[in-house]
Amino acid sequence: MKLIIRDDYDQVSEFAAKYVRRQILDYGTGPGRCFTLGLPTGSTPLGMYKKLIEFCKEGSLSFEYVITFNMDEYVGLPRNHPESYHSFMFQNFFRHINIDPKNVHILDGNAKDLVKECEEYERKIKEAGGIRLFVGGIGPDGHIAFNEPGSSLTSRTRIKTLARDTILANARFFGNDISQVPTQALTVGVGTVMDAYEVMILISGAGKAFALHQAIECGVSHMWTVSAFQMHARTTFVADEDATEELRVKTVRYFKGLMETHLKLIGE
Secondary structure, three states, X not given: XXXXXXXXXXXXXXXXXXXXXXXXXXXXXXXXXXXXXXXXXXXXXXXXXXXXXXXXXXXXXXXXXXXXXXXXXXXXXXXXXXOOHHHHHHHHOHHHOOOOHHHEEOOOOOOOOHHHHHHHHHHHHHHOOOOOEEEEEEOOOOOEOOEOOOOOOOOOOEEEEOOHHHHHHHHHHHOOOHXXXXXXXXXXXXXXXXXXXXXXXXXXXXXXXXXXHHXXXXXXXXXXXXXXHHHOOOEEEEEEHHHHOOOOHHHHHHHHOOHHHHHHHHOX
C-alpha cells in the first residue's frame, strides 16, 4: 500500500492524471491490446479528468485503445438526466477525448432486468481481461462506489439501496430536494474492485480525513469499505494535506519520506 500526500486538490489531480497516463503508456496499447480502466464519478475526479483531457489534446496520451468501466449509476434516473452518471461522464470526460464509444461501459439503471444487468457487467469485465487500473473516490463514511457501511467486502456488482447520509449528501445535485434523489443505484462491489490488477483511490479535503484514517491506520472493516484495500497487493492512496488531518504525525512523516521514490511512478 502506498500513500501519496500532495499539497492540495490540484496537485492530487495532477498526480492522479500523470499516474493514469504512465500506466497506459507503459502497458503499450495497440490493436488487440487494450488497457482497461475503471472510473468514478463525483467531484473528486473532476480535476484528474481535466488533466487527462489536456494530455489527450496535446498528444501525450491516447484513449484509442482504452476500455472503460464506470463504478456505478442511479436506478430509475433517465440516461439524459443532467445528474445521471452517463451524462456526467460524457459531459466531463468522454466527449473530450478520442475514446471509441463502444469501449465505454456504464451500468444501465433503467434496464428491464437489473439483476441481469449487473451479472452482464461482471461478464463484460471478465471478457475484457479484467480491470488493469481502477480509480475510485470515497465518501466521508469511507464508502467506495455505492458500497455503503455494512457492505460485504466480497460483494459483486449489484443493486444497492442508498443510506440516508448518502441521499442527503447527494441532494445538493438535485436542488437540495431530497425527494428527487434516487434511493437505489447499481454499483460494482468491493470484490469487483479488489479483482483489479491495481487500485488508485483519491481523497481530498478535511471532510474525508477520518475515512482516510480508518483506511490507513485502522483494521479492515465492512463498516469502512475503503479499508478493504489494505489487503490489495497494489493500492495507491493519493491525498491532499487537508485529508491527512486525522493521521498520526508519525504516519504522515513516514509516507512523506517515501515521496522521492513515489514521484518516480509518474516520471518525475
